[in-house]
Amino acid sequence: MNMKGAILFTVLAGLVSTGLAIQCYVCTSAADMACNDPFESFTMTKQTCYGTNNCMKVVALDQVTRACGYDNSTVSIGSSDGECTTTKIFGIKATTCTCYLDGCNSANLPKLSAFAAATLVAAFKALF
Numbered sequence: 001m002n003m004k005g006a007i008l009f010t011v012l013a014g015l016v017s018t019g020l021a022i023q024c025y026v027c028t029s030a031a032d033m034a035c036n037d038p039f040e041s042f043t044m045t046k047q048t049c050y051g052t053n054n055c056m057k058v059v060a061l062d063q064v065t066r067a068c069g070y071d072n073s074t075v076s077i078g079s080s081d082g083e084c085t086t087t088k089i090f091g092i093k094a095t096t097c098t099c100y101l102d103g104c105n106s107a108n109l110p111k112l113s114a115f116a117a118a119t120l121v122a123a124f125k126a127l128f
Contacts, residue, residue, distance in 0.1 A: 021048050023102040024055035025066040036064050041106040054082070055105035060094035066105045069098055 023046040027035035034040040037059075049055070049068030056069035082099035099105060 021050050022052060022055060022068070022100070023047065024049050024052075024068045025103065025105050026068060027066050029064040035066060039064075039066075039106050041103070046103050054098045054100050055103070056096060056098045057105045058094060058096045060092055071098065 025035075025039075025041065025044050026047045026049075027044060029036035034043045047068070052068040052070045053073075054069045054071060056067055058065045058067075078100060082097065082104065084095055084097035086093060086095045088094075097105070
């Protein structure tokens with residue numbers, strides 16, 4: 001491969017990798033009250049989430065968790081589509097919101113699978 005080909009490959013690889021990553025706020029109000037609502041995003045740094053396709057916010061047991069997420073939807077990173085769902089698992093109500101834009105889990109967001117929500121609730125129960 002000649003020098004121009006190598007440079008073109010490097011630039012395209014960089015574009016692909018950044019296009020497949022979403023940046024989300026990652027925190028829990030159990031460890032940092034700034035993660036709670038109202039969210040103080042100016043005190044937080046977004047994290048690049050590789051291998052995920054959405055940001056999420058979960059509210060359960062009066063705690064807020066913001067994280068990278070993944071679902072099997074056909075919605076792509078950069079789409080404004082998103083939604084919130086409320087489920088009750090083991091008697092615990094959890095509201096999970098997902099979105100597909102960088103930093104979009106900073107507010108009351110707009111889906112997470114029931115399995116992922118159950119896993120998060122189980123983790124909360126184990127921790128508290």
